[in-house]
Structures are given as C-alpha cells and as structure tokens.
Amino acid sequence: MTLAARIESYRTLVEEWLRGLYHGMITHPAYEKIEKQAEDHEDAFMLACFPDAFGIPSPISYYTAELLPYLEDEFEAWERRMWDRGSLLERKGHQFHF
C-alpha cells in the first residue's frame, strides 16, 4: 500500500468517526428532543380529544370519537406513555443523557 493510499484510508476512518461522534453527541439527542416534544404535543392533543378516558366529560367527545379509527398507533402509544409517566418531571428528565 502506498503512502497516499494509507493516508486516504486513515482520513476516511477519521471522517467517519467524526461524523458518528457528531451524530451521537449533537444531532441524535437533538432529534430525540424534537421527537419527545412532538410526543408531548400529541399527548396534549389526545388529552383534549379524549378527556373522558379519565372520567372528565367532554362536550365534543362525540365528534372526536370518529377520529379514533385513525388514531390507533397514537392511542396505544399515548396510553403507554400515560402509564409510564410517574410525573411530568420524570419525562422531561429523559431528555438529558446523564
């Protein structure tokens, strides 16, 4: 292997590592945060749609009921998140990688 080729392969390796590091340390957590935020918004949406799941009567549950067939994944995920969640703090705490 010529010197040029060895330098070249070394550079690709370093580049890959750098990209990986950047992704792992910066981008990925950021995307995760955005996703968490999106989930939080979705939770609020679901709660506004189906407060009667928690025994709070809603004047529009008649209308939101017709959304349910299209909310399968959301509904399941929402219920799961609601069970998981000890407190608001706990969920917010997930966003930081200690």
Next chain:
Amino acid sequence: MRKFVFFGGKGGVGKTTMSSAYAVKCARAGVSTLLVSTDPAHSTRDVFDQSFTDTPQPVEDEPNLDAMEIDPETEVREHLMETKRALGEQVSPAMVNEIDRQIEMAHQTPGAHESALFDRFIDVMRNSAEYDRVVFDTSPTGGTLRLLSLPEYLDGWIQRLLHKRKQSVKLFERAAIGNNEPRRMMEGDPIIARLEQRRDDFNFAKETLQDEAAFFLVVNPDELSIRETKRAVEQLDSYGLDVRGLAVNRLTPEPDPDEQGRGATFLRDRVNTEQERLRELRDDLTPPLVAAIETRVAEVKGDFLGEVADEIEVGVELSTN
C-alpha cells in the same frame, strides 16, 4: 322572510302547532316548504294525522308541503355504527376492544344527542335546495339554545385541536433524520382532514344561522313562560341570531259582555291578567308580537290549522333579510 325559520320556546307552549300552521300557511301561498321536527316527542304526526320518517315525505292534501321527523337517538346510533365500521377497517384486531370501549363511551355523553341533532341540522340545511322555505319545530328551549350555541363553541375547540395536531405533526416531520420517513405527515393526515371538515361544517352552520335564519319564540301568557322567553331572547341575541318575533299562544277567550255567571267572571279575570302580561311582553322585549292565538277547545289539526295559520302575521314571501 328568510329561508330557514325556527320556532322555539318552553315545553308544551305549542311550538308544533305554530310551526305546523306557519308551514301550512307558506305551502298554501305556493312556497314549497319543508317542515322539520326535532322534538323527540314528535307531535307533527298528531297534527297531520300521518306518520313521518327522517326523510322528507309529502303531507297529504297539502301539495307544497313535505315533512320529516328527526330522532336524535337513531342519529347517535347510526354515528356509532359508522365509527365502528371505520374502526373495523382501520384498526388491528388487538386494538379494537380497547378503542371500542372509548367509542361507546363517547356516544353516551350528555352532549351526544345535541351533537347528532346538530349534524342533522347542517345536513338538512345543506341539502335543502329543492325547498324555498324550511320550518324547524325545535325541542324545548334549553336544548335548542344549546344546540344553536354549538357552532360558536365547538369551532373554538376544533381550532385548538387542529392547532395541536399540526404542531405535533410538524415536529415529527422535523424529527425524521435524513431520509427516514417521519412518524406522521401533514400531507394526507386523516385526522387533520376530519377536523378541517368539522370546522367547515361549523362555519357553515354559523353563517347560515346568522344570515339566513329567522327565529320565533312561542310564549304562553303565564309568568314562567314569559320569564323563560326573556332569557331565550337575550341568549339568542348574544349568539348573533335574529329573533323576529314572539307568538303568543293559549290566550283565554273573552266572554260576551252580557254574561255574568261564575265562569264568565273567571274568564274575565283571566283575560285581564293575560292582557297585563301581554303588555309586559310588548314593553320589555324588543321582538314584536306576531301572533296572538286563543285557546282552542279541540286539538289544533285539520281545519283548525288553517285558522291558526291565518292569525300568524309572519310573511311568507322569500327574501334574504
């Protein structure tokens, strides 16, 4: 008179009589008319001695008149079935039970009947092109008022839901790394589409009720009925709806002056208090009195209907304001 005419008022004051009589009056004047009863007790069938369903049917002997009766119970059941059908098509069997419970629950909430009725209202108003006049005989005041306040109220709620949904979908789109497919997409989202459809319905109802509908309140000359009417007028006004007049029903007939018996004295006393209350109505309320109908000995139907119709001073000719 506007295209959509609503008769409302306390239970038992004679809304059905008034609305039927007015519908007959319109029909006999050559205006093609649809009479819609939304009172679950449905007395239209007693007035015309004929049974109706929830699709318009011609009334016998009245060539320009069709009538229909809306049953909220049936509407709720149909909505439930429809939602469940969609559920069966969309959702995996494992989740069906979970969601099914939620749907059943939603159809038993106190607002379900009103919502169902309201949907039907929108439906009737949208598909009424073949009629020149639609007369609504509504259920007792409380229900009707809540029904008419729905668009205002629900619109805000739907807007909020729509906003929240859009926010979360937008974030999900942003969270999709590189070429990954986002978990939710704005384009073709059935939830957003549904909510927007609802929002449009509510807007349509709001505009139609404000711009193309006229309201009449039926009153009896008694304290309770008058007080309730006052409240109703205030509320309808606050929703921006156009209260065109009050129709007083069940006035006591005055005895001839030469009659002096116990019955005549009683009647005369009653007539006096009723006149007092009519004055109160005229002075305290802005909508004018458009009809003063005396108590009939027999049920108002058949020939009587025509007589009552003649006494209602509400125009039949079409105009937009």
